[in-house]
Amino acid sequence: xxxxxxxxxxxxxxxxxxxxxxxxxxxxxxxxxxxxxxxxxxxxxxxxxxxxxxxxxxxxxxxxxxxxxxxxxxxxxxxxxxxxxxxxxxxxxxxxxxxxxxxxxxxxxxxxx
Amino acid sequence: xxxxxxxxxxxxxxxxxxxxxxxxxxxxxxxxxxxxxxxxxxxxxxxxxxxxxxxxxxxxxxxxxxxxxxxxxxxxxxxxxxxxxxxxxxxxxxxxxxxxxxxxxxxxxxxxxx
Numbered sequence: 001x002x003x004x005x006x007x008x009x010x011x012x013x014x015x016x017x018x019x020x021x022x023x024x025x026x027x028x029x030x031x032x033x034x035x036x037x038x039x040x041x042x043x044x045x046x047x048x049x050x051x052x053x054x055x056x057x058x059x060x061x062x063x064x065x066x067x068x069x070x071x072x073x074x075x076x077x078x079x080x081x082x083x084x085x086x087x088x089x090x091x092x093x094x095x096x097x098x099x100x101x102x103x104x105x106x107x108x109x110x111x112x113x
Numbered sequence: 114x115x116x117x118x119x120x121x122x123x124x125x126x127x128x129x130x131x132x133x134x135x136x137x138x139x140x141x142x143x144x145x146x147x148x149x150x151x152x153x154x155x156x157x158x159x160x161x162x163x164x165x166x167x168x169x170x171x172x173x174x175x176x177x178x179x180x181x182x183x184x185x186x187x188x189x190x191x192x193x194x195x196x197x198x199x200x201x202x203x204x205x206x207x208x209x210x211x212x213x214x215x216x217x218x219x220x221x222x223x224x225x226x227x
Contacts, residue, residue, distance in 0.1 A: 034215070038154075043117075043203060043218035088154055100146075100169055101216060103156040 004093050004104035012110040013081045021076040021107050023091030031093045033074040034101070035065055038088040047089075050074060061085070086111045116140050119204050119219040126194060127227055133190045134222045136204030143208060144168075145187040146216065147179060150201040159202075162187050191224075199226045 005024045013019050025031055032051050036044040048059025055067040065076045074091060091104040117138045126132050138145060146169075147159040161169035162181045176192045191198060201223045205216040 036218075041220075043220040044156075044205075044216075045218075046215060049215060090156065099144075099161060100158050100171075102158075106154045106156075108154075 004091050004102055006089075006091055006104035006107050008107045009105070010108040010110060012112055014112050015083050016080050019076075019078045019081045019085070019109070021089050021091075021109070023074045023076065023104060024072050025074065025091075025093045026072070029095050031074075031095055033065075033067060034092040034094075035059065035063070035074075035076050036090045036092060036103075037061075038090065038106075040087070044090065047076070081109075081111055083111045083113075085109060117204055117206055117217050117219040119202075119222045121222060122220065123223050123225075125225045125227065128194055128196060130194050131190070131192045132194060132224070133188055134202055134204075134224070135186070135188045136219060137186050138204075138206040138217070139185065140206055140208070140217060141185075142206035142217070143184055144206060145181065145184070146205040146207075147187065147189050148203040148205060148218075150203060150221070152200070156203070160187075160189075194224075194226045196226050199224055 003026045034049045035047040038044045047063050048057050050057050050067045058064050063078050067074050088106045088108050090106045092101045094101045119136050144163045146161045148156050150156050159173045160179045164184045165181045178190045181187045201221040203221045204219040207216050
Protein backbone atom coordinates (compact mmCIF):
# COMPACT_ATOMS: atom_id res chain seq x y z
CA UNK A 1 0.00 0.00 0.00
CA UNK A 2 1.06 3.51 -0.66
CA UNK A 3 2.52 5.23 2.39
CA UNK A 4 4.48 8.20 3.54
CA UNK A 5 6.93 8.20 6.42
CA UNK A 6 7.96 11.25 8.36
CA UNK A 7 10.47 9.85 10.83
CA UNK A 8 10.65 12.92 13.06
CA UNK A 9 7.63 13.49 15.28
CA UNK A 10 8.93 16.86 16.39
CA UNK A 11 11.97 19.01 15.72
CA UNK A 12 13.24 22.08 17.57
CA UNK A 13 15.27 24.63 15.64
CA UNK A 14 16.71 27.95 16.76
CA UNK A 15 15.40 31.00 15.01
CA UNK A 16 17.67 31.84 12.09
CA UNK A 17 19.02 28.30 11.81
CA UNK A 18 18.46 26.06 8.83
CA UNK A 19 15.78 23.40 8.72
CA UNK A 20 15.36 20.05 7.03
CA UNK A 21 12.25 17.90 7.50
CA UNK A 22 12.42 14.36 6.22
CA UNK A 23 9.89 12.52 4.11
CA UNK A 24 10.06 9.09 2.49
CA UNK A 25 7.40 7.48 0.33
CA UNK A 26 6.72 3.93 -0.75
CA UNK A 27 5.58 2.58 -4.11
CA UNK A 28 7.49 2.40 -7.35
CA UNK A 29 5.47 4.57 -9.71
CA UNK A 30 6.30 8.19 -10.30
CA UNK A 31 4.80 10.03 -7.36
CA UNK A 32 3.22 13.40 -7.05
CA UNK A 33 4.59 14.84 -3.81
CA UNK A 34 3.41 17.64 -1.61
CA UNK A 35 4.25 19.47 1.57
CA UNK A 36 1.47 21.08 3.55
CA UNK A 37 1.70 23.23 6.67
CA UNK A 38 -0.88 23.41 9.44
CA UNK A 39 -0.72 26.27 11.88
CA UNK A 40 -2.46 25.80 15.23
CA UNK A 41 -6.23 25.78 14.85
CA UNK A 42 -6.01 26.17 11.11
CA UNK A 43 -6.52 24.06 8.02
CA UNK A 44 -3.74 22.84 5.79
CA UNK A 45 -1.97 25.15 3.39
CA UNK A 46 0.04 23.91 0.42
CA UNK A 47 3.72 24.86 0.66
CA UNK A 48 4.99 23.25 -2.52
CA UNK A 49 4.54 20.31 -4.87
CA UNK A 50 6.49 18.09 -7.22
CA UNK A 51 4.94 16.51 -10.30
CA UNK A 52 7.81 16.16 -12.76
CA UNK A 53 10.82 18.00 -14.17
CA UNK A 54 13.28 19.83 -11.98
CA UNK A 55 13.75 17.84 -8.81
CA UNK A 56 14.32 20.93 -6.69
CA UNK A 57 11.07 22.78 -6.21
CA UNK A 58 10.49 26.15 -4.64
CA UNK A 59 7.49 26.94 -2.52
CA UNK A 60 5.96 29.71 -0.53
CA UNK A 61 7.46 31.28 2.59
CA UNK A 62 11.03 30.53 1.46
CA UNK A 63 10.67 26.73 1.57
CA UNK A 64 12.12 24.32 -0.96
CA UNK A 65 12.13 20.55 -1.36
CA UNK A 66 14.20 18.11 -3.34
CA UNK A 67 12.87 14.92 -4.91
CA UNK A 68 15.42 12.09 -4.83
CA UNK A 69 14.07 9.02 -6.60
CA UNK A 70 17.04 6.86 -5.56
CA UNK A 71 16.23 7.51 -1.92
CA UNK A 72 12.43 7.71 -2.28
CA UNK A 73 12.65 11.00 -0.46
CA UNK A 74 11.21 14.47 -0.67
CA UNK A 75 12.80 16.46 2.14
CA UNK A 76 11.70 19.98 2.96
CA UNK A 77 14.28 22.68 3.63
CA UNK A 78 14.50 26.28 4.65
CA UNK A 79 17.80 28.14 5.03
CA UNK A 80 16.72 30.39 7.90
CA UNK A 81 13.75 29.62 10.12
CA UNK A 82 11.48 32.33 11.51
CA UNK A 83 9.42 32.03 14.69
CA UNK A 84 6.28 32.14 12.57
CA UNK A 85 7.30 28.86 10.92
CA UNK A 86 6.38 26.94 14.07
CA UNK A 87 3.62 24.59 12.92
CA UNK A 88 2.84 21.02 11.92
CA UNK A 89 4.24 19.95 8.56
CA UNK A 90 2.77 17.15 6.49
CA UNK A 91 4.26 15.34 3.55
CA UNK A 92 1.77 13.74 1.17
CA UNK A 93 1.83 11.57 -1.94
CA UNK A 94 -0.46 10.52 -4.73
CA UNK A 95 -0.04 8.98 -8.15
CA UNK A 96 -1.45 9.39 -11.63
CA UNK A 97 -4.94 7.93 -11.73
CA UNK A 98 -4.97 7.53 -7.98
CA UNK A 99 -7.77 9.52 -6.55
CA UNK A 100 -6.65 10.19 -3.03
CA UNK A 101 -3.85 11.93 -1.21
CA UNK A 102 -2.02 9.93 1.45
CA UNK A 103 -0.49 11.90 4.27
CA UNK A 104 2.45 11.23 6.54
CA UNK A 105 2.04 11.45 10.29
CA UNK A 106 3.39 14.98 10.42
CA UNK A 107 6.37 16.69 12.02
CA UNK A 108 5.84 19.39 14.58
CA UNK A 109 8.35 22.21 14.23
CA UNK A 110 9.21 24.21 17.32
CA UNK A 111 11.29 27.37 16.96
CA UNK A 112 13.36 28.52 19.91
CA UNK A 113 14.52 32.12 20.40
CA UNK B 114 -13.77 35.18 0.28
CA UNK B 115 -13.23 31.84 1.97
CA UNK B 116 -12.56 29.17 -0.64
CA UNK B 117 -13.60 26.14 1.44
CA UNK B 118 -15.79 26.87 4.44
CA UNK B 119 -17.00 24.50 7.11
CA UNK B 120 -19.62 24.91 9.80
CA UNK B 121 -19.63 24.62 12.69
CA UNK B 122 -16.02 25.19 13.64
CA UNK B 123 -16.55 23.64 17.06
CA UNK B 124 -19.08 21.05 18.12
CA UNK B 125 -19.47 19.55 21.59
CA UNK B 126 -22.08 16.85 22.07
CA UNK B 127 -23.02 13.79 24.07
CA UNK B 128 -22.53 10.18 23.11
CA UNK B 129 -25.43 8.77 21.15
CA UNK B 130 -26.42 12.06 19.56
CA UNK B 131 -26.62 12.73 15.83
CA UNK B 132 -24.78 15.72 14.35
CA UNK B 133 -23.93 17.21 10.98
CA UNK B 134 -21.04 19.22 9.61
CA UNK B 135 -21.48 21.28 6.47
CA UNK B 136 -18.94 22.17 3.82
CA UNK B 137 -19.12 24.55 0.90
CA UNK B 138 -16.51 25.47 -1.69
CA UNK B 139 -16.65 28.41 -4.08
CA UNK B 140 -13.71 27.33 -6.23
CA UNK B 141 -15.80 25.62 -8.89
CA UNK B 142 -14.12 22.30 -8.13
CA UNK B 143 -15.77 19.00 -9.03
CA UNK B 144 -14.23 16.85 -6.30
CA UNK B 145 -14.66 17.18 -2.57
CA UNK B 146 -13.31 15.18 0.37
CA UNK B 147 -13.73 14.58 4.06
CA UNK B 148 -10.61 13.87 6.08
CA UNK B 149 -10.44 12.98 9.77
CA UNK B 150 -7.53 14.19 11.89
CA UNK B 151 -7.15 12.34 15.16
CA UNK B 152 -5.57 13.49 18.40
CA UNK B 153 -2.12 12.53 17.11
CA UNK B 154 -2.62 14.76 14.06
CA UNK B 155 -2.89 11.80 11.71
CA UNK B 156 -4.95 12.69 8.62
CA UNK B 157 -7.00 9.95 7.05
CA UNK B 158 -9.33 10.21 4.10
CA UNK B 159 -12.92 9.23 4.77
CA UNK B 160 -14.91 10.03 1.65
CA UNK B 161 -14.58 11.60 -1.74
CA UNK B 162 -17.29 12.85 -4.07
CA UNK B 163 -16.92 13.84 -7.69
CA UNK B 164 -19.74 15.96 -9.04
CA UNK B 165 -22.16 14.63 -6.40
CA UNK B 166 -21.14 11.00 -6.92
CA UNK B 167 -19.38 8.95 -4.23
CA UNK B 168 -16.00 7.73 -5.49
CA UNK B 169 -14.09 6.88 -2.32
CA UNK B 170 -15.40 5.34 0.88
CA UNK B 171 -12.54 4.33 3.12
CA UNK B 172 -14.25 1.68 5.24
CA UNK B 173 -15.80 4.29 7.43
CA UNK B 174 -18.54 3.03 9.81
CA UNK B 175 -21.97 3.41 8.29
CA UNK B 176 -22.87 5.77 11.13
CA UNK B 177 -21.11 8.32 8.91
CA UNK B 178 -23.16 9.37 5.91
CA UNK B 179 -21.91 11.99 3.49
CA UNK B 180 -24.34 13.87 1.31
CA UNK B 181 -23.61 16.06 -1.67
CA UNK B 182 -26.66 18.07 -2.78
CA UNK B 183 -24.58 19.73 -5.50
CA UNK B 184 -20.94 19.78 -6.44
CA UNK B 185 -20.23 22.82 -4.30
CA UNK B 186 -21.46 21.20 -1.10
CA UNK B 187 -20.47 18.09 0.82
CA UNK B 188 -22.05 17.53 4.20
CA UNK B 189 -21.19 14.91 6.79
CA UNK B 190 -23.84 13.44 9.03
CA UNK B 191 -22.86 11.26 11.97
CA UNK B 192 -25.36 9.07 13.81
CA UNK B 193 -25.04 7.63 17.30
CA UNK B 194 -21.86 9.49 18.11
CA UNK B 195 -19.14 7.62 20.00
CA UNK B 196 -16.19 8.85 22.06
CA UNK B 197 -13.82 7.74 19.31
CA UNK B 198 -15.45 10.09 16.85
CA UNK B 199 -13.84 13.01 18.65
CA UNK B 200 -11.48 14.53 16.10
CA UNK B 201 -11.04 17.42 13.73
CA UNK B 202 -12.85 16.88 10.45
CA UNK B 203 -11.50 18.64 7.38
CA UNK B 204 -13.29 19.24 4.16
CA UNK B 205 -11.21 19.71 1.01
CA UNK B 206 -11.70 20.15 -2.70
CA UNK B 207 -9.74 19.73 -5.89
CA UNK B 208 -10.27 19.92 -9.60
CA UNK B 209 -9.88 16.72 -11.63
CA UNK B 210 -7.70 17.16 -14.67
CA UNK B 211 -4.98 18.51 -12.47
CA UNK B 212 -2.89 15.88 -10.77
CA UNK B 213 -4.90 14.82 -7.79
CA UNK B 214 -3.52 16.00 -4.52
CA UNK B 215 -3.48 19.76 -4.80
CA UNK B 216 -6.21 20.00 -2.24
CA UNK B 217 -7.71 23.14 -0.82
CA UNK B 218 -8.71 22.63 2.81
CA UNK B 219 -11.27 24.21 5.05
CA UNK B 220 -10.26 25.29 8.54
CA UNK B 221 -11.65 22.17 10.15
CA UNK B 222 -14.51 21.31 12.46
CA UNK B 223 -13.47 20.13 15.91
CA UNK B 224 -15.91 17.55 17.22
CA UNK B 225 -15.81 16.63 20.89
CA UNK B 226 -17.97 13.75 22.08
CA UNK B 227 -18.51 13.58 25.85
